[in-house]
Amino acid sequence: MRTPLSTLAALAAVALLAAGDGPAGAQSATPATAAGDNSHGFVSATRFGQRDGAALYAAICAGCHMPNGRGAVGAGMYPALAGNTKLEAAAYPVQVVVNGLRGMPGFATQLDDAQIAAVVNWVRSNLGNDYRADPARPEDVRAARQ
Ligand code: HEC
Numbered sequence: 001m002r003t004p005l006s007t008l009a010a011l012a013a014v015a016l017l018a019a020g021d022g023p024a025g026a027q028s029a030t031p032a033t034a035a036g037d038n039s040h041g042f043v044s045a046t047r048f049g050q051r052d053g054a055a056l057y058a059a060i061c062a063g064c065h066m067p068n069g070r071g072a073v074g075a076g077m078y079p080a081l082a083g084n085t086k087l088e089a090a091a092y093p094v095q096v097v098v099n100g101l102r103g104m105p106g107f108a109t110q111l112d113d114a115q116i117a118a119v120v121n122w123v124r125s126n127l128g129n130d131y132r133a134d135p136a137r138p139e140d141v142r143a144a145r146q
Contacts, residue, residue, distance in 0.1 A: 047110050053122025056115055060107065061123070069127030076103055082127040090136035091144075093120045098144045108145055113138035 050056045058067065061081070065071055069082035087093050097116050100106030107116065117136040124131040 047112075048115065051115060051118065053118040053120075054126070056111070056119040057122055057126075060110075061119065064104070069123065081123050081129075083129065087124045087129050088131050090120060090124065090131075090134055090140065093123065094136050094141055094144050098141060099146060113141040116141045 048056065048059060050059055064078045065081050066078070069080060071078045071080035071082075081087065094116065096104065096106075097111075097120055098106055098108050111119070117138050117140065120136045120141075123129065124135070
């Protein structure tokens with residue numbers, strides 16, 4: 001678990017550096033870090049800026065569960081989210097993303113209620129999953145916070 005997460009952090013740091021270190025001409029017209037521009041993915045060093053489920057998945061979950069959601073076995077075991085029947089009820093993935101599960105860290109402090117609902121609903125209705133009934137709501141996420 002340490003490796004993918006630290007890799008993500010390292011990639012993010014590189015992206016942040018790159019964003020602030022582009023050609024001076026291009027940067028001066030439209031600064032990459034203008035307020036409201038979430039293209040680099042972080043609004044601070046400790047929170048993610050994406051609001052959209054697909055973008056959140058790509059930025060956070062894909063590093064361990066893989067972009068196609070099929071998981072991986074290597075230094076650890078990263079279960080597949082693709083075709084995973086445990087995603088049928090929203091409460092389970094909400095609980096996992098908020099509080100973590102053994103080798104998976106929780107994201108309670110890095111994501112707000114709406115972001116967690118968005119990424120949970122995205123994995124429930126993508127990656128070969130079609131669980132669109134009873135989507136997770138921000139208030140469900142709030143209730144899962146300990
Ligand atoms: C640092 C690696 C890592 C990241 C990042 C990560 N996960 Fe996980 N996830 C895991 C591991 C490892 C497990 C298995 C935990 C266990 O059972 O011991 C897991 C388990 C899960 C499960 C339970 C699957 C099951 O079959 O019980 C869900 C749901 C899940 N992750 C969703 C997500 C979502 C959504 C994100 C992005 C917000 C995410 N994970 C980010 C490593 C990660």
